[in-house]
Amino acid sequence: MKYYKAAWSRDEKLTLRKYRFSKDDMNMMDMDTVGKYLINHDKGEYIDIAAYIKEAAFLWGDDYWAVNPLPLLTACGNGRGGGDFYTGNIGGDHVGTWAFATLEYTNLIPPGYKQSDILFKNEEAKDE
Numbered sequence: 105m106k107y108y109k110a111a112w113s114r115d116e117k118l119t120l121r122k123y124r125f126s127k128d129d130m131n132m133m134d135m136d137t138v139g140k141y142l143i144n145h146d147k148g149e150y151i152d153i154a155a156y157i158k159e160a161a162f163l164w165g166d167d168y169w170a171v172n173p174l175p176l177l178t179a180c181g182n183g184r185g186g187g188d189f190y191t192g193n194i195g196g197d198h199v200g201t202w203a204f205a206t207l208e209y210t211n212l213i214p215p216g217y218k219q220s221d222i223l224f225k226n227e228e229a230k231d232e
Contacts (some may be wrong), residue, residue, distance in 0.1 A: 137153040137154040137157060138154045139154075139211045140152075140153040140154065140209065140210075140211055141153060141209070141210055141211065141212070141213055142173065142174060142177075142207065142208075142209055143207060143208040143209070143210060143213070143214065143217065144202050144205050144206070144207055144220070145205070145206040145207070145208065145214070146205040146206050147202070147205065147220075148214075148216065148217050148218065149217055149218050149219065149220040150213055150214075150217050150218075150219060150220060151173055151219070151220050151222060152219060156170070156173060156222075156223065157170045159223055160173075160223055160224060160225050162225065162226075171189070171195075171224040171225060171226065173222060173224055174207075176189055176195070176198070176199050176200075176224050177198065177199070177200070177201060177202035177203070177222070178200070178202055178203050178204075178205075178207070179199050179200045179203065180200055180203045180204075182199045182200060189224065193224070193225065193226050194223055194224065194225040194226075195222060195223050195224035195225065196224075198222045198224070201222075
């Protein structure tokens, strides 16, 4: 339940959910996420959240957005319509690859774990 709340909460204190931020926040957002990692113990890999946001962020209107990786990685219903993240999008082939795995959100990288190159980004997203 703890991870579900972190992924779906609108509480700004839960940085894993923070996927929309203003242009002014771009310089400050790393302060919230530096040293935070989403760990997959079953695969022995992790996502560096600050690095992920920096790579995934795109400008849409006056705000920057980044796709939250946790709901997509743990999805088990993609391809049924109603908000799917299609394989044509960057990272679409990784949807559901961490479903049912043992995950942890922490500030420590376990020894021997490798950094994942997983990135989710909508194909229409324009970098600026």
